[in-house]
Amino acid sequence: MKVAVVGGGSTYTPELVDGFARLRHLLPIEELWLVDPDASRLELVSGLSRRIFSKAGHPGRIMTTRSIEEGVSDADVVLLQLRVGGQAARQGDETFPHEVCCIGQETTGPGGLAKALRTVPVVLGIAETVRKRAKPDAWIIDFTNPVGIVTRALLQAGHRAVGLCNVAIGFQRRFAALLDMDHHDISLLHVGLNHLTWELGVGLRTGGTSLDVLPRILDHHLEEIAQEVQLPASLISLQRAVPSYYLRYFYAHDQVLREQRAHPSRAEAVMEVERALLEKYADPALDVKPEELSLRGGAYYSEAAVDLMASLTSDRGDTRVVNVLNEGTLPFLPDDHVIEVPAVIGSGGITVPPVGALPDDIVGLISHVASYERLALEAALHGGRDRVARAMLAHPLVGQHDKAEKLTDLLLAANGEHLAWAT
Template sequence: MKLTVIGGGSTYTPELTDGFSRLRDVLPIDELWLVDPDDERRELVAGVSRRMFARAGHPGRIRATADLVEGVADADVVLIQLRIGGQAARLGDETWPHEACCIGQETTGPGGLAKALRTVPVVLEVAEAVRRHAKPGAWIVDFTNPVGIVTRALLQAGHRAVGLCNVAIGFQRRFARLLDADPSRVRLDHVGLNHLTWERGVLLDGTDVLPSLLQDRLPELAAEVELPAPLLETLGMVPSYYLRYFYAHDRVLDEQRHERPRAAQVMDVERELLRLYADPSVDEKPAVLSERGGAFYSEAAVDLIASLLSDRGDVQVANVRNDGLLPFLPDDHVIEAPAMIGADGPVAVPVAPLPADLQGLIGHVAGYERLALDAALHTGSAARGRQLVEHALLAHPLVGQWDRAERLADLLLARNAEHLAWAR
């Protein structure tokens, strides 16, 4: 099997390599191709990845290239993990929204829109190369944020794609630790949109233990997601960390204005990682990689790909077409929920009706996401492009005011014009 990673020069990639090494019985890889335009990063990451495979006794070969067509040719699976503009663009996403009194974040709010605009056109170019040169029926697994918007762009263009996020598997592992149980015994009632999800149930061997966890471990659960304990009590569920930007917007904005941006912290971690990757004695995943983010990414990716290729029909959380699961959303919208994963692709499994407040917030953000994708796909005039950006910003619940949307559009376009063909 040939598996190709687009963005293979990412400092994340050794997390994948580690998972592929440990779980090779689940996902036997003959060739792992790393595609990245950055020669230095690509070769450093390929070098440490080869040493990791050798240390683990993995028989697969690792190849690295800047040539997209060579990289995806005859691939069975293509995993996309891109950050267009790198950490510098992320730093912008996390800071310029503050000038209009909005949170700065690379996957939601104004910064998330900027990332979608930069990312969607490039991902679609990659997907067209996969369509032309990979094996017939090859799968695209998208780990590129904003995952929901990017995955919908891929599906709308007719690609065989599924979106992946590590939030759900992170929660599963945390709950398993709280319960002192093997993770295989824990299943989540996880539902929403990418980075807008709630854990409505925690099933241990089929029995929902979330009510008892909320009673017995409430302070710990609240601290985990950095939200007030009374909020979790009121909801009767555990929101993801990303709900902080909605449920505690002003507090988070104040924190962001007084703290060092996450992107700046990641830049420091990446410099250290690249230094370690260059050391020929390093042949395992460095401990500092845990500070980079993406925990359990490799396990989630291996499980998803293995089920797609071997038709296991097990249930995993993925980003998939709604197809009526949430009746208040269009069928073609992409949601994040448990899905049965088989050779024909993921199919979301039924969920209990959502309470009105969750429906309202999900519907509001979904409306923004659809406008965001319209703006990301725009290829016409600058005036029309700006109008689409303003409309998407206005529709986002974290913006919602015309004057603010206009100001944010100015800031967004000033910082991202080089990545937007229509804005140059």
């Protein structure tokens, strides 16, 4: 099996490689190609990656290239984890919205729109190369944010693609720990859009049956969960569901904005972490992923990626939380929208079981953000200031015309070099 990682120079990559090494019985990788335009980062990341493979006794070869064509040629799976504009662009995403008292975040709100505009055209170009050069049945796995919008762009263009996020697997592991159970015995009713999800049920498998233990978790561990998602326990009790951390931007907007304006941006923190990580990666004696990598984010990313790749290529028919076409699962959304839900994964395709009716307040917020996402994708595909402004106005974190106009101008000023139609 050949796996290509586009964005292979990312400091995330040793986390992924560590998973490939530990879980090689699930995924028989013969060649792992790391693709990245930054030759210096490729050298550091690939050096550590090879040492991780060697220490684990993994027989696979790790190759590097700056060429998309070479990297994806004859690949079975292509994983996308790129960041157009790097951390400097992320810094802009997290700060320009503050000028009009809006949340600055790289995957939602005005910053998320900026990232979508930069990212979608680049990803579609890569995907066309995959279509031409990879194996005919190759899968594209998108870990590039905003995952829901990017995955919909890929599927709309006819690519064999699925989106992946680590939020669900993090909850699965956390709930298993709270219950003192093996995480393999925990399933989630995880529903929504990427970075806009709720855990509506937690299945505990015992004796061949599955029992919903979310009520038990909320009764006994409410305060712990509230602290982890940084939302009030009273909100979780009200909804009788566990919202992801990203719901803070909606349910605690003013508080988050105050915190953001009082502290350095996440991009600044990540840049510092990355500098430290790259220094460690340069150490020829280092042959394990450093503990500091946990500060970079992406917990359980490797496990989620390996499990999904194994399911897609070996027809295991197991259930994973992924980003897929709606196709009637949430009847209040168009069939061609992309949602994040549990799905049965096999080499022949992906099937989404019914999830049942959702509470009206959750339906309302999902519908609102989905409408924004559709307008954001139109702007990313076709450009034009009016399309950007309309998407901006549609986002529930903006919602006012004067703010949308100012934010649109700020976005275009900060991202002109990455938007071909804006030059």
